[in-house]
Amino acid sequence: MAFRDLIRERFFPHIWCPGCGHGTVLNSLLHVVDKMGLDPTSMCMVSGIGCSARISGYVNFHTMHTMHGRALPCATGIKLAKPQLNMIVPMGDGDAMAIGGNHFIHACRRNIDMTAIVLNNRIYGMTGGQYSPLSGRGVLATTAPYRSIDDDFDAVALAQGAGATFVARTTAFHVKELSKILTKAIQHKGFSVVEVMVQCPTYFGRKNKMGGAVQLLEYYRDNTAPLGSKKLEENQNLIPRGIFVERERPEYCEEYQNVIALAEGKE
Amino acid sequence: MEAVEINVLWCKGCGVCVAFCPKKALSLVGEKAQVDPELCIGCGMCELYCPDLAIVVNKPTKKNEKVTEEGLS
Amino acid sequence: MSATQQDVRFVQGNEACVRGALYAGLRFFAGYPITPSTEIAEHLAENLPKVGGTFVQMEDEIASMCAVCGASLAGSKSMTATSGPGFSLKQEAIGYAAMAEIPCVVVDVQRAGPSTGLATKVAQADVNQARWGTHGEHSIVTLTASTVQDMFAVTVEAFNIAEAYRTPVILLFDEVMGHMRERLVIPPAGELPVTERLRTAVKPGVNYHPYLPREDGRLPMSDYGDIHRYHVTGLYHDIWGFPTEQPEQVNKLVHHLVDKIEGRVHELARWKEFYLEDAENVLISYGSAARSARHLVETRRQKGHRVGLLELQTIWPFPKDLVREKTANAKNVFVVEMNMGQVMAQVKQAVDNPDHVYLVNRVDGTLVTPTDIGNVMRVIEGKGV
Numbered sequence: 001m002a003f004r005d006l007i008r009e010r011f012f013p014h015i016w017c018p019g020c021g022h023g024t025v026l027n028s029l030l031h032v033v034d035k036m037g038l039d040p041t042s043m044c045m046v047s048g049i050g051c052s053a054r055i056s057g058y059v060n061f062h063t064m065h066t067m068h069g070r071a072l073p074c075a076t077g078i079k080l081a082k083p084q085l086n087m088i089v090p091m092g093d094g095d096a097m098a099i100g101g102n103h104f105i106h107a108c109r110r111n112i113d114m115t116a117i118v119l120n121n122r123i124y125g126m127t128g129g130q131y132s133p134l135s136g137r138g139v140l141a142t143t144a145p146y147r148s149i150d151d152d153f154d155a156v157a158l159a160q161g162a163g164a165t166f167v168a169r170t171t172a173f174h175v176k177e178l179s180k181i182l183t184k185a186i187q188h189k190g191f192s193v194v195e196v197m198v199q200c201p202t203y204f205g206r207k208n209k210m211g212g213a214v215q216l217l218e219y220y221r222d223n224t225a226p227l228g229s230k231k232l233e234e235n236q237n238l239i240p241r242g243i244f245v246e247r248e249r250p251e252y253c254e255e256y257q258n259v260i261a262l263a264e265g266k267e
Numbered sequence: 268m269e270a271v272e273i274n275v276l277w278c279k280g281c282g283v284c285v286a287f288c289p290k291k292a293l294s295l296v297g298e299k300a301q302v303d304p305e306l307c308i309g310c311g312m313c314e315l316y317c318p319d320l321a322i323v324v325n326k327p328t329k330k331n332e333k334v335t336e337e338g339l340s
Numbered sequence: 341m342s343a344t345q346q347d348v349r350f351v352q353g354n355e356a357c358v359r360g361a362l363y364a365g366l367r368f369f370a371g372y373p374i375t376p377s378t379e380i381a382e383h384l385a386e387n388l389p390k391v392g393g394t395f396v397q398m399e400d401e402i403a404s405m406c407a408v409c410g411a412s413l414a415g416s417k418s419m420t421a422t423s424g425p426g427f428s429l430k431q432e433a434i435g436y437a438a439m440a441e442i443p444c445v446v447v448d449v450q451r452a453g454p455s456t457g458l459a460t461k462v463a464q465a466d467v468n469q470a471r472w473g474t475h476g477e478h479s480i481v482t483l484t485a486s487t488v489q490d491m492f493a494v495t496v497e498a499f500n501i502a503e504a505y506r507t508p509v510i511l512l513f514d515e516v517m518g519h520m521r522e523r524l525v526i527p528p529a530g531e532l533p534v535t536e537r538l539r540t541a542v543k544p545g546v547n548y549h550p551y552l553p554r555e556d557g558r559l560p561m562s563d564y565g566d567i568h569r570y571h572v573t574g575l576y577h578d579i580w581g582f583p584t585e586q587p588e589q590v591n592k593l594v595h596h597l598v599d600k601i602e603g604r605v606h607e608l609a610r611w612k613e614f615y616l617e618d619a620e621n622v623l624i625s626y627g628s629a630a631r632s633a634r635h636l637v638e639t640r641r642q643k644g645h646r647v648g649l650l651e652l653q654t655i656w657p658f659p660k661d662l663v664r665e666k667t668a669n670a671k672n673v674f675v676v677e678m679n680m681g682q683v684m685a686q687v688k689q690a691v692d693n694p695d696h697v698y699l700v701n702r703v704d705g706t707l708v709t710p711t712d713i714g715n716v717m718r719v720i721e722g723k724g725v
Contacts, residue, residue, distance in 0.1 A: 064564075081394065103406075174336045
């Protein structure tokens with residue numbers, strides 16, 4: 001395996017269920033870091049709590065498994081103290097959008113250079129299948145036995161509105177696209193948000209009678225379409241994929257260097 | 268080095284690789300993925316799909332075969 | 341300023357805290373505005389970048405404490421400051437810092453609570469919150485001060501203790517101390533000891549165990565970004581920092597977290613004492629309340645009364661033996677504090693005769709006065725109200 005140096009092999013097989021999309025995102029990320037030739041000692045991964053958060057234990061980077069929803073502020077502290085680090089911040093949908101929602105929008109606003117990956121499986125997996133802010137109306141979950149009456153956030157629109165300078169969405173079915181988007185997100189100078197729609201066959205799939213991993217991936221194949229595609233134009237019900245925002249804005253750590261220069265000149 | 272290495276200790280038998288192999292070169296045997304080297308064109312999609320990081324494709328992609336997530340194009 | 345000239349200032353306690361932190365080598369501060377601690381953030385916003393450090397105003401109190409944890413792991417001496425409501429919010433990440441053994445300093449300039457309470461008025465009711473605010477078994481260090489000069493000194497101490505023992509240290513100040521102005525003499529660099537972080541000497545290619553204590557119990561660190569890549573988690577973990585549920589390892593870690601502090605009660609005890617040698621009545625106090633206690637002791641001594649004061653600068657771990665020893669010959673012990681007896685409960689457990697321990701308090705948002713103390717003493721001494 002080309003990325004053997006990038007993982008902590010002794011912890012494999014990993015803890016995720018058979019067919020869990022989180023594994024595919026980890027897989028893609030490792031391929032990307034390997035292909036980009038990034039030095040693992042320059043890599044820092046910070047995660048929150050939940051199934052997705054376990055990802056930080058598997059990569060042989062500097063890793064911090066923090067608290068539920070708190071990956072971004074912890075990562076912000078690290079990045080400000082060591083701006084040369086390449087920060088990757090994977091989060092679950094509940095992690096990023098519910099308990100960590102405030103941190104999420106402010107990290108977007110600040111435009112601090114890091115790559116936030118929202119692993120959206122539309123469910124709280126670790127606690128056994130409760131609905132999340134990305135589940136959407138009509139979903140069955142252990143805490144929505146009569147179907148959810150909560151509308152979902154559009155994570156992409158939220159990131160866009162909050163000022164993230166790179167915003168993209170893809171799925172665990174579109175593995176080549178995922179690699180391309182992750183590469184661009186890591187290369188981007190500023191706050192990048194990548195929403196990856198991933199499958200939770202154990203809770204989301206089973207509870208909603210949508211089948212196992214294969215059927216859920218087929219669902220992502222059939223119900224999404226690339227931005228600007230004819231397919232999307234023809235069917236407004238499809239979920240758009242691709243890069244929604246890619247623009248430049250002053251990066252926070254660089255801006256703070258200017259503050260230091262100003263302060264030092266003062267005395 | 269085998270053309271396609273499958274780490275049976277890591278493979279959890281989810282069947283994702285089997286479902287999305289454009290050449291149907293993979294199958295599950297005893298809940299573990301197995302490849303038919305004759306059918307494999309070395310496209311590497313299974314390596315990218317595998318949620319268990321259990322597959323490494325060493326075989327170069329066959330010429331004239333352009334593969335996307337949607338299959339052969 | 342020439343080398344012989346002293347750096348003397350007339351400053352608020354909050355600024356003294358800032359000067360102490362900078363003296364100790366603070367390089368990262370994350371905070372959120374809250375009365376009565378805001379001046380700490382304001383002074384650091386101005387002064388941290390002057391020394392190449394980083395100040396960041398985060399989106400909330402939780403984020404501030406999280407950023408402090410992250411920055412400390414990346415190698416910076418780190419601090420945050422808040423007051424009661426914010427201190428409540430920070431407890432989650434204070435627990436993380438305790439579990440992951442992240443050196444950091446948390447300032448709580450106390451105001452009256454619970455909830456929003458009295459935002460601009462004094463109280464000392466966060467004593468137990470400092471000790472038990474975060475969930476789960478752990479230990480923590482908490483320091484106080486009763487003069488602006490002491491606020492400078494205990495802030496330096498707080499960083500030294502945090503770095504030496506890899507623990508969050510709480511600086512439990514109060515509104516009066518934070519806002520009061522007094523003379524501050526900033527000692528020249530090198531006069532007060534400053535503890536630098538112990539970093540691992542393990543060479544590249546050799547296994548580094550972030551949670552394997554040395555023989556002296558200390559855990560050498562490696563900064564994120566340096567050669568050693570390792571894992572930090574809030575889960576129970578092994579010597580590598582990886583999660584474990586092995587009862588033996590869990591048990592060992594709980595004991596380590598508690599013992600590294602509780603086992604050093606004597607080393608960590610800081611106090612001041614006034615006229616204790618022959619004191620029949622011993623006052624025990626801390627923070628701004630100790631100023632009133634001191635005043636009462638000085639005036640009564642002039643009248644020949646045998647009264648003394650033990651000012652506790654370390655509240656947690658509670659210096660039980662010290663309190664017992666210093667009150668051994670006292671007829672009465674008066675605990676002067678602005679809460680319903682949080683330190684008094686500890687004193688009662690420490691002394692031989694808990695029935696002779698009395699509380700002198702004020703919980704109305706105003707400073708407990710020497711008159712308040714005198715009134716209670718007169719009743720106990722049988723001299724009428």
